[in-house]
Amino acid sequence: MMPQLIATTDEIGNREQRDILFLSFRNIPEPVSAEDTPWERISERQAIIHWLDDHSFGWEPCFHCSPGTLATPYLGAIYLHVAPGDGCHRYQRLLAFLEDESGLCRFEGVDFWLVPLEKSLRRFAQRQSISD
Secondary structure, three states: OOOOOOEEHHHHHHHHOOOEEEEEEOOOOOOOOOOOOHHHHOHHHHHHHHHHHHOOOOEEEEEOOOOOOOOOOOOOOEEEOOOOOOOOHHHHHHHHHHEOOOOOEOOOOEEEEEEOHHHHHHHHHHHHHHHO
16 A cells, blocks of 8 residues: 555645534454554445445545644544535535434444634644644
């Protein structure tokens, strides 16, 4: 597998200049080898990505971490290329797929996050000051 540069949610928020949405996954199988990517075997992740691709929703791998944290392995989180907003038809369609009637994510072991732009900008600035 080729090395890949994966953006953090604060970098994505800064890049997009808006609130962002992402999914994280909790039920990650144990790796079976040093080359294994166990997050690829999460059935809920596979089903969600299949639906996103079938319905032309863009996505990309992402990290969600606080400024100054130690490097961690990629655990399958994905940024969703959809602008959140009550008036956005694509956002409403995504919500209908991901959430149940009570507003919780309908997929076991999956967390659906909204990161406000202000939080992304603050974390991005903190991360930049740490790296300087």
